[in-house]
Amino acid sequence: MSDVSQVIEPQISDPILDEGDHDRFTHIVLEGYTPKGSEDFVPVGNSVVEGMINQTAVRALCGKEWVPGKDPGRFPICQSCVEVAESMGWKVPGR
Numbered sequence: 517m518s519d520v521s522q523v524i525e526p527q528i529s530d531p532i533l534d535e536g537d538h539d540r541f542t543h544i545v546l547e548g549y550t551p552k553g554s555e556d557f558v559p560v561g562n563s564v565v566e567g568m569i570n571q572t573a574v575r576a577l578c579g580k581e582w583v584p585g586k587d588p589g590r591f592p593i594c595q596s597c598v599e600v601a602e603s604m605g606w607k608v609p610g611r
């Protein structure tokens with residue numbers, strides 16, 4: 517297992533658009549990180565783009581898993597994701 521306590525690059529994902537989902541938020545998906553002293557991006561999971569193309573599920577920081585849709589909307593950012601990111605000392609995009 518790699519050391520992920522380095523520089524983390526969380527990505528803002530598309531919102532959940534599941535039918536009947538009352539939690540319509542923009543979630544943060546951790547796609548990977550760049551180790552200190554390296555310029556190589558290390559992926560840690562499915563990227564949102566891959567999920568859209570391959571219809572594979574991605575996992576948000578808050579634990580929500582879903583298959584990303586093609587239609588990003590304007591939803592408020594998921595506070596659970598923000599709390600996880602900030603508790604890990606990661607920079608939250610767009611804040």
Ligand SMILES: [Zn+2]
Nearest residue numbers: 543578594597
């Ligand atoms: Zn979330």
